[in-house]
Amino acid sequence: MLAAHLAVVGLGLIGGSVARALRAAGVVGRISGYDPDPRQREDALAAGVIDTAHSSAAACVREADLVIVAVPVLRTVEALSAIRDALRPGTIVTDVGSTKQSVATDVEQVFGELPPWFVLGHPIAGTEKSGVSNSLADLFRKHRVILTPHRCQDAVALSTVRRLWEACGARVVEMAPAQHDLIFAATSHLPHVLAYSFVDMIGKLDDSAGIFPNAGGGFRDFTRIASSSPQMWHDIVRANAAAVSDLLTRQIADLQALQDMITSGRWDEMKATFERARAAREHYLTQIE
Amino acid sequence: MLAAHLAVVGLGLIGGSVARALRAAGVVGRISGYDPDPRQREDALAAGVIDTAHSSAAACVREADLVIVAVPVLRTVEALSAIRDALRPGTIVTDVGSTKQSVATDVEQVFGELPPWFVLGHPIAGTEKSGVSNSLADLFRKHRVILTPHRCQDAVALSTVRRLWEACGARVVEMAPAQHDLIFAATSHLPHVLAYSFVDMIGKLDDSAGIFPNAGGGFRDFTRIASSSPQMWHDIVRANAAAVSDLLTRQIADLQALQDMITSGRWDEMKATFERARAAREHYLTQIE
Numbered sequence: 001m002l003a004a005h006l007a008v009v010g011l012g013l014i015g016g017s018v019a020r021a022l023r024a025a026g027v028v029g030r031i032s033g034y035d036p037d038p039r040q041r042e043d044a045l046a047a048g049v050i051d052t053a054h055s056s057a058a059a060c061v062r063e064a065d066l067v068i069v070a071v072p073v074l075r076t077v078e079a080l081s082a083i084r085d086a087l088r089p090g091t092i093v094t095d096v097g098s099t100k101q102s103v104a105t106d107v108e109q110v111f112g113e114l115p116p117w118f119v120l121g122h123p124i125a126g127t128e129k130s131g132v133s134n135s136l137a138d139l140f141r142k143h144r145v146i147l148t149p150h151r152c153q154d155a156v157a158l159s160t161v162r163r164l165w166e167a168c169g170a171r172v173v174e175m176a177p178a179q180h181d182l183i184f185a186a187t188s189h190l191p192h193v194l195a196y197s198f199v200d201m202i203g204k205l206d207d208s209a210g211i212f213p214n215a216g217g218g219f220r221d222f223t224r225i226a227s228s229s230p231q232m233w234h235d236i237v238r239a240n241a242a243a244v245s246d247l248l249t250r251q252i253a254d255l256q257a258l259q260d261m262i263t264s265g266r267w268d269e270m271k272a273t274f275e276r277a278r279a280a281r282e283h284y285l286t287q288i289e
Numbered sequence: 290m291l292a293a294h295l296a297v298v299g300l301g302l303i304g305g306s307v308a309r310a311l312r313a314a315g316v317v318g319r320i321s322g323y324d325p326d327p328r329q330r331e332d333a334l335a336a337g338v339i340d341t342a343h344s345s346a347a348a349c350v351r352e353a354d355l356v357i358v359a360v361p362v363l364r365t366v367e368a369l370s371a372i373r374d375a376l377r378p379g380t381i382v383t384d385v386g387s388t389k390q391s392v393a394t395d396v397e398q399v400f401g402e403l404p405p406w407f408v409l410g411h412p413i414a415g416t417e418k419s420g421v422s423n424s425l426a427d428l429f430r431k432h433r434v435i436l437t438p439h440r441c442q443d444a445v446a447l448s449t450v451r452r453l454w455e456a457c458g459a460r461v462v463e464m465a466p467a468q469h470d471l472i473f474a475a476t477s478h479l480p481h482v483l484a485y486s487f488v489d490m491i492g493k494l495d496d497s498a499g500i501f502p503n504a505g506g507g508f509r510d511f512t513r514i515a516s517s518s519p520q521m522w523h524d525i526v527r528a529n530a531a532a533v534s535d536l537l538t539r540q541i542a543d544l545q546a547l548q549d550m551i552t553s554g555r556w557d558e559m560k561a562t563f564e565r566a567r568a569a570r571e572h573y574l575t576q577i578e
Binding site for chain 2 (some may be wrong): 124125143144146173179182183184186187188190191192193194195196197198199200201202203205207208210211212213214215216218219221222223224225226227228230231233234237238241244245247248249250251252254255256258259262263267270271273274275276277278279280281282283284285287
């Protein structure tokens, strides 16, 4: 048993899926849940995802020995402020935010420090769907979860959160927050920005009505992430602005270089770029676990 | 019966698949095939895709009443020059090139005009795999084929090629070559350039070895087309350079605008861009047939 009483603050896709997975694994006792949206609370209760629904975050965590904060990343300060005075000594708190340096700053702002019992985490899973009604007990199975331990991290808190994610079927990896934020700017945040910008550019063309019906499977895959939640990706890009902006600068420079190759007919250089990219992706495919 | 004798010049994925599809539909008699690569000829013959293999394109088409030229788009002049003097009067010739203005220019260069019996075509189908051994009888089923009729087009030639593709299970759409080239620059050629450039940019980062293992499903889909043949996409971008370059200019400007929003904190504008893109993509999804 990892926790006699688990509290889930934020009953969305991630919060709901963690509750389901831990319940299915039999590693937690009672589960209480909070969400500002009454509909999510009712859905979670009706589906048996939680045992008790609370209309206040403080009430939700008051008796818990393990708290998972699963709110949009720009709501972290608000959520932590709401639970701060209700946490019992010894309670372990962890989060699921897609950016880790911004959450670390938020935690310091609310608690005055990075407390030993706060574990920064990020499960690499999700779908384009949202809300507790789309949550799944096996959402994290065979997925990675990144933990970014800090200088004052308590070893028991860290290992408890590690075991929490392992009980969900995930594989836990540890790294520094700055490394996390660079890696996910590269593999996730920038691709979303590029996909949104590309679809927007096409949509603004005079002939866009004639263009879309001719798009095929390559287009569909390339633009799939542009169907993700604009609010959520606004939050993430904003929370990781420095890393995203740095990579975007490189990307624009590289596209300008390709443009120069095309307009000046340096075709061998262009082909060499395509070949490097294909080789890099083939190498990446060998590393997927 | 569309043709008593079909000749396929270029026994790759597309040429092989057309031959298989037309044979399965029972609309052609004998099928002769040519490829510069003896291996492709042998594979095509062994698999029963063709009845006769020729080591010269001229010999392959000499007795045909319908010829499909299915070669890489930059090899069009070479292929047409090879068959020019062997074509019988009345033989219908069509191609499968991904760019249509460049092929029209190539045809004019070889024949001195756009002959009435030459039909410009482009089947919107393919996989990342290549070669006749990967060809499939149902590759074109429920896919679009674009035909770009020209001013002197013979009506019988056009309707024969239309029925050819309909026999393969495809839906035929007609449009002007310039419109075709803009549409496919937008839905296919530019996405390939962007995907190659993005993967190359990530691959060049100092920490790229640590980045790729953390990439998830979104990254995999977004970069899938960067595993396509660099040679083929070199050819296509080169053959459609003006349209691709124009869109790339717009894309770079839009990315620069997004970069400015991020660095100056104009978050509402950034979110509005994401929202427009998502709406455009949702609209596009309603148009997929």
